[in-house]
Amino acid sequence: MAVSAKARYQAALVLALSAGCGNNPPVPEWQQNAFDSMQVYQQLYLRGDTQGAESEFKRARSELTSTGRADLVARAELIRCAAQVASLVFDPCKGFEAVRQDAGAEERAYATYLEGRGPHSATNEPFSQLVAYGVQMRTASIDPQGIANAVEISSSQGWRRPLLAWLGVQLKRAEQAGDSETAARLRRRMELVSG
Structure with a gap:
């Protein structure tokens, strides 16, 4: 079964944010804070709590920018944009565009997909499926x-x-x-x- 780009980004973000587990040193506080805030952001946004969602996203983004790693910021911005597409909000993904030139090829490909201009395979995960339907709506192919x-x-x-x-x-x-x-x-x- 193909793994969607969205699922890969979330997994990569989770791995990056939880890299300190096991026999390694404790997880840095920023990693846990960013991960928790992104999870809460997504749920609050989808439930319709714009103010709470934005507050959590700002907290997560602040933690991620403290690392100076554009790849982590890009992934967070793509999760944000995917939640918007799932909700049929087709505004430009400005947060991602600000870090696009420093994002990896996978992140750029996923951004292209969210814009309705690239391939994708959804998983059975509800959020991934809803994003896929949002992209189909955006491209008038639903x-x-x-x-x-x-x-x-x-x-x-x-x-x-x-x-x-x-x-x-x-x-x-x-x-x-x-x-x-x-x-x-x-x-x-x-x-x-x-x-």
């Missing part, structure tokens, strides 16, 4: 089943931000098809999620 799958993934994970975005896509399609019953049901569901 079908109704893909949209339904993205809604189901978002819902089953409790990820409010992408769920609202994907329900919005379904709503727009229902309205365009003149399906007022489905549109009304989707509006009620979106109101419930917005709670």
Whole structure:
């Protein structure tokens, strides 16, 4: 089974941030802090807590920049951009662009993929799949089943931000098809999620 670039980046970040385990000296505090903050960032962002997510991302980025390692900063920025793509936010990945010239080929390839201009294979991991559906949406290559799958993934994970975005896509399609019953049901569901 192919491992997605997203999964490889997360694994590389985890390995880089946990390199001090085992018989080695204790893990430097910055590594644990950055790892923890990136995990919290991703969950808060996907749950719709923008302020909390940004605070955690700034904390993680501060820890990573203290090392002077552009590769670690690039990976963190790509995780941030992937969360946005999964939520159908297709803004430029400015944080990554600032370190692109010092990023590795793998990071640049993943950034190209997130822009909808490169290949990728998603894993069975929900976040990876949701990012893949986001890229398909960005490139207008997604079908109704893909949209339904993205809604189901978002819902089953409790990820409010992408769920609202994907329900919005379904709503727009229902309205365009003149399906007022489905549109009304989707509006009620979106109101419930917005709670």
